[in-house]
Amino acid sequence: MRLLHTMLRVGDLEESLRFYCDILGMKLLRRKDYPGGQFTLAFVGYGDEIDHTVIELTHNWGVEQYNLGDAYGHIAIGVDDIYATCNTIKERGGKVVREPGPMKHGSTVIAFVEDPSGYKVELIQLAAQNAAPAQQTTEPATTAH
Template identity: 60%
Template sequence: MSDGFKFLHTMIRVKDLDKSIAFYCDHLGMQLIRRKDYPSGKFTLAFVGYGNEEDNTVVELTHNWDREDDYEKGEGFGHLAIGVPDIYQTCEALEKEGLEIPRPPGPMKHGGSVIAFIKDPDGYMIELIEKK
């Protein structure tokens, strides 16, 4: 059944689109792939990622123009995960840039990967996993 299926993107709602694009592109090295306004629906979609949408899974940032309040995160959503070559150096650089790191880099409690968690401008958790 899954023959020909492909994971395309993950969508998150963001309050300040420009701030979110800057976070994902400037701090995490993604590229703005495309951005389109939908005036009749009063929203904008922006897609960011590490390569084109044909070959890579990307993040869709949805900005509803009239939104003033922060979004509720709910208890079902967990986090996005990004592999980095040197987690300690990455976190040190991100901390100098003023990013919040609620879980500093280090080994997982029960063994395995070396991880850290940072927050994006809307409070979404981003897990950094060291991939050497």
């Protein structure tokens, strides 16, 4: 077995594609309209679906917003340099909602960004040598683990 994709319902598909592709650097792998069901599916990711887990963005025509509820948490992306990644995301117009720093009850360096539909994306520092720049942010975590 292998994890194939995670589906997120989005209110504005074009804005979501700009976020995941232009800001987070994913590629649009495939997109298809389903006129009979009045929805569009777009698959994005960092590699081909044959060997990578991807995100399925589902846009139901005529629905502009969803209630995200309180059960959904986030998706996570590992990065080599979390501070540079957050700076790039901000430069590209992305919204960093939790600056990089150690997680609330541990030492793993994390940050959170928010997509146009309000979904949280956690960034996790992968390389220990890049974990702490000269001026580290010590903001408390806004999302509990």
